[in-house]
Amino acid sequence: MAGTLVIVGGGEDRTGDRTVLRRVAELAGGAEARLVVLGTATTVPDDLRATYDKAFGDLAAEVTFLPVATREEANAASTVEAIGRATGVFFTGGDQSRIAAVFGGSDADTALHAAWERGIVVAGTSAGAAMMSTTMILGGGEQVPTTSVRTGPGLGFVSGLVVDMHFAERGRIARLLSLVAMFPHELGLGIDEDTAVVVSGSAFEVIGAGTVTVVDAGRATSVRVPASGDGPIALTGAVVHVLPSGYAFELATREPVITEAPVGTRARERGE
Amino acid sequence: MAGTLVIVGGGEDRTGDRTVLRRVAELAGGAEARLVVLGTATTVPDDLRATYDKAFGDLAAEVTFLPVATREEANAASTVEAIGRATGVFFTGGDQSRIAAVFGGSDADTALHAAWERGIVVAGTSAGAAMMSTTMILGGGEQVPTTSVRTGPGLGFVSGLVVDMHFAERGRIARLLSLVAMFPHELGLGIDEDTAVVVSGSAFEVIGAGTVTVVDAGRATSVRVPASGDGPIALTGAVVHVLPSGYAFELATREPVITEAPVGTRARERGE
Numbered sequence: 001m002a003g004t005l006v007i008v009g010g011g012e013d014r015t016g017d018r019t020v021l022r023r024v025a026e027l028a029g030g031a032e033a034r035l036v037v038l039g040t041a042t043t044v045p046d047d048l049r050a051t052y053d054k055a056f057g058d059l060a061a062e063v064t065f066l067p068v069a070t071r072e073e074a075n076a077a078s079t080v081e082a083i084g085r086a087t088g089v090f091f092t093g094g095d096q097s098r099i100a101a102v103f104g105g106s107d108a109d110t111a112l113h114a115a116w117e118r119g120i121v122v123a124g125t126s127a128g129a130a131m132m133s134t135t136m137i138l139g140g141g142e143q144v145p146t147t148s149v150r151t152g153p154g155l156g157f158v159s160g161l162v163v164d165m166h167f168a169e170r171g172r173i174a175r176l177l178s179l180v181a182m183f184p185h186e187l188g189l190g191i192d193e194d195t196a197v198v199v200s201g202s203a204f205e206v207i208g209a210g211t212v213t214v215v216d217a218g219r220a221t222s223v224r225v226p227a228s229g230d231g232p233i234a235l236t237g238a239v240v241h242v243l244p245s246g247y248a249f250e251l252a253t254r255e256p257v258i259t260e261a262p263v264g265t266r267a268r269e270r271g272e
Numbered sequence: 273m274a275g276t277l278v279i280v281g282g283g284e285d286r287t288g289d290r291t292v293l294r295r296v297a298e299l300a301g302g303a304e305a306r307l308v309v310l311g312t313a314t315t316v317p318d319d320l321r322a323t324y325d326k327a328f329g330d331l332a333a334e335v336t337f338l339p340v341a342t343r344e345e346a347n348a349a350s351t352v353e354a355i356g357r358a359t360g361v362f363f364t365g366g367d368q369s370r371i372a373a374v375f376g377g378s379d380a381d382t383a384l385h386a387a388w389e390r391g392i393v394v395a396g397t398s399a400g401a402a403m404m405s406t407t408m409i410l411g412g413g414e415q416v417p418t419t420s421v422r423t424g425p426g427l428g429f430v431s432g433l434v435v436d437m438h439f440a441e442r443g444r445i446a447r448l449l450s451l452v453a454m455f456p457h458e459l460g461l462g463i464d465e466d467t468a469v470v471v472s473g474s475a476f477e478v479i480g481a482g483t484v485t486v487v488d489a490g491r492a493t494s495v496r497v498p499a500s501g502d503g504p505i506a507l508t509g510a511v512v513h514v515l516p517s518g519y520a521f522e523l524a525t526r527e528p529v530i531t532e533a534p535v536g537t538r539a540r541e542r543g544e
Contacts, residue, residue: 171443177514192504211504215512222530224516232464232483232516236528240487240512242449244496244504256508258494 003119005157005199009165009191010093010126014055020196020208025059027121028088033060036086040068040103041094041127048092074106083111088121091128097138099131122157126165134159147225149178158199161187168192180217181235182225188215202252206243214241216254275391277429277471281437281463282365282398286327292468292480297331299393300360305332308358311339312375313366313399320364346378355383360393363400369410371403394429398437406431419497421450430471433459439485440464452489453507454497460487474524478515486513488526
């Protein structure tokens with residue numbers, strides 16, 4: 001059975017409670033964890049090496065930062081070996097197209113998929129989150145829903161969903177609505193900063209400070225996508241779920257699941 | 273039967289095709305229209321007087337700009353008379369709480385509701401749009417869905433819906449989702465700039481360049497609203513419609529309606 005994915009919306013806490021990073025380390029074996037942090041997406045690997053060495057330092061047995069900034073490094077035996085003995089891998093933020101171009105299809109990519117099939121944790125934040133699925137967002141207009149959103153193939157750890165990150169912070173729901181209007185087969189996942197989905201089997205759990213917005217156009221009653229990309233899209237009957245920590249989601253049935261004791265009303269939460 | 277409402281998301285074109293303002297003038301009688309532009313919301317009435325005198329100049333028979341900046345002016349006989357003989361009234365943008373505080377409950381307000389019941393057009397943009405309904409948004413966090421959105425009573429030309437404006441441009445869907453999570457009785461209407469809803473009877477039509485996003489939590493399957501306002505809300509099963517020009521919406525049944533020849537697919541629109 002394949003391992004767990006931790007898909008982080010960027011901006012995860014790295015110095016305080018570290019709820020999201022702590023979960024990554026725990027899933028990788030806690031005090032026994034051997035984490036490899038991959039900096040392929042970033043152009044400032046030295047900064048991120050220092051950041052994640054410190055952030056993961058007391059949470060794992062071993063933290064190895066690998067820049068993997070070239071295809072040569074991605075095909076290097078040392079990279080493949082480091083991934084082969086890792087219990088968890090964490091992709092930093094940066095530019096997801098760099099992960100596709102530098103890491104994609106390399107020996108390290110093959111080794112990572114093999115390790116993932118054996119059950120290790122694969123985690124990533126921001127660009128490292130976008131690339132998790134078979135289709136990833138590359139960029140495009142964030143404001144008005146148009147066809148300007150651009151996608152490309154990701155590393156394919158999960159299929160049937162597309163991840164957008166820094167979601168609330170950058171107001172990206174128009175972009176995600178555009179995407180699911182064009183490709184209703186895909187479920188849109190908008191992940192806020194310091195928030196993550198932990199994917200295991202066909203379900204995911206929400207952790208962290210913000211929310212995960214699920215946009216489901218599968219039951220849309222009509223869709224209109226202008227050919228030019230200039231005009232606004234139309235989309236009726238899309239379903240939206242806003243899920244904070246305490247909620248899970250069943251991908252196979254596209255249904256949210258409450259995992260913590262539900263609080264139906266404000267009064268209930270107040271204990272009134 | 274009451275008149276028509278034109279609720280504009282702000283930033284309507286005032287110098288080019290003027291699709292939205294043209295519709296306001298047409299509904300008010302076109303070449304026979306007597307428009308009163310009310311500048312209560314703004315702190316720069318002179319600028320807006322010049323703007324709207326010019327924008328409406330060749331579209332209506334008569335355009336009268338009234339600042340109505342104080343309750344004294346709102347209760348003045350001359351204001352009441354101007355509204356009484358208008359075939360259409362247009363509220364400028366600015367601060368919707370000024371409309372509530374300065375215009376609300378005044379003789380001019382009473383005269384306007386009477387004129388509206390006789391069938392005149394009541395239009396407003398931005399702040400002038402927000403105040404149209406029985407509940408209006410006053411402000412509050414636009415990013416993460418929390419309970420920080422603040423509301424107050426508007427002028428009550430329409431009930432059961434809450435308008436947010438500059439919607440795509442300012443990325444306000446989180447705010448609107450918060451609002452309908454707290455008050456699922458209300459339908460959330462997010463109106464983009466240079467876009468409007470024309471409300472007539474129990475339905476509205478979308479006009480202009482952008483889209484109207486309808487957020488319907490009426491069929492939500494669960495809602496969690498933290499009492500503190502700090503934590504994120506949860507909302508599952510909300511329905512979203514993104515409606516450009518060519519779409520209408522039936523408020524009574526909460527169902528979108530395609531009014532122009534529908535275009536089901538991208539291929540269809542391309543004529544393939």
